[in-house]
Amino acid sequence: MTFNLSWACVLVGCISASLAGAYNLSDEFPPLWKESPGQFSDYSVENGKYIINPWNYSERIGMYKILLAQTARYFEKFAPEDEQNILWGLPIHHGWQYHSGRLADPTLRTDCGHDSGDPLCISVDSWWADLNYYLSTIPFLAAIDSGLMGVSADNVILLPPSKDQTNFCYNVSSCHSSFPEAMKMWNKFYKCAMSPSSSFDDLLKYMWDAMFHPWSLLVRIFRVGKNKPNVILL
Ligand SMILES: *[C@@H]1O[C@H](CO)[C@@H](O)[C@H](O)[C@H]1NC(C)=O
Numbered sequence: 001m002t003f004n005l006s007w008a009c010v011l012v013g014c015i016s017a018s019l020a021g022a023y024n025l026s027d028e029f030p031p032l033w034k035e036s037p038g039q040f041s042d043y044s045v046e047n048g049k050y051i052i053n054p055w056n057y058s059e060r061i062g063m064y065k066i067l068l069a070q071t072a073r074y075f076e077k078f079a080p081e082d083e084q085n086i087l088w089g090l091p092i093h094h095g096w097q098y099h100s101g102r103l104a105d106p107t108l109r110t111d112c113g114h115d116s117g118d119p120l121c122i123s124v125d126s127w128w129a130d131l132n133y134y135l136s137t138i139p140f141l142a143a144i145d146s147g148l149m150g151v152s153a154d155n156v157i158l159l160p161p162s163k164d165q166t167n168f169c170y171n172v173s174s175c176h177s178s179f180p181e182a183m184k185m186w187n188k189f190y191k192c193a194m195s196p197s198s199s200f201d202d203l204l205k206y207m208w209d210a211m212f213h214p215w216s217l218l219v220r221i222f223r224v225g226k227n228k229p230n231v232i233l234l
């Protein structure tokens with residue numbers, strides 16, 4: 001199985017860094033990684049359900065943090081210290097989006113994501129933020145669905161953005177109905193990860209399929225739905 005790294009670079013920037021396996025985790029953590037939620041109990045709880053606001057950078061990066069922690073054991077056989085967990089590319093990329101101001105409101109109609117307002121706010125008007133929604137919540141909810149997160153699907157609720165609510169999905173069942181293929185592909189990836197006989201190449205392939213699928217789907221959606229999709233930046 002061959003995997004074309006240069007395509008990964010084109011597609012999602014620094015995701016390639018972690019795929020190449022050549023980077024130093026200790027100095028490459030995304031911004032605010034240590035302070036962000038790292039377990040479900042760090043989020044607020046209402047009626048026995050964890051409430052996650054993916055429109056807050058800290059809470060979104062926290063979903064990755066839980067995902068990385070819960071999948072670490074499946075990557076131990078490839079390298080120590082979770083260094084070969086290919087999911088690292090996702091939070092690293094999101095951290096870069098945050099650090100470079102790409103998650104802030106580009107229209108400047110609100111101060112969402114800007115230093116003058118709430119710097120942690122993720123704007124639904126940011127095209128980057130909207131695309132990343134699918135590369136954070138779908139892998140996260142699919143992991144819950146695959147049974148590797150230790151919580152039941154009914155116990156986690158994601159909060160909607162202030163507008164454009166119908167572009168997104170908020171729980172395992174609604175994501176299955178809105179984005180069935182993407183959920184299915186992430187489920188396949190986790191199933192492969194949990195299998196003791198899986199190879200690193202198999203995992204790369206399944207992750208590639210899962211990432212690529214929603215991504216190409218979204219380019220279509222946002223071409224229709226947003227005025228300025230910068231497809232070239234992908
Ligand atoms: C990774 O970074 C840490 C802290 O900056 C440093 O101590 C360590 O030697 C680095 N490891 C490698 C393999 O470069």
Ligand SMILES: *[C@@H]1O[C@H](CO)[C@@H](O)[C@H](O)[C@H]1NC(C)=O
Nearest residue numbers: 036037056057058059118120
């Ligand atoms: C964003 O999330 C963090 C972590 O849950 C929380 O401490 C912070 O208050 C939140 N910010 C806003 C504006 O909700």
Ligand SMILES: *[C@@H]1O[C@H](CO)[C@@H](O)[C@H](O)[C@H]1NC(C)=O
Nearest residue numbers: 153154157170171172173174
């Ligand atoms: C999941 O989301 C859908 C649509 O947003 C909602 O109708 C449904 O009640 C939610 N299910 C759970 C278990 O929260």
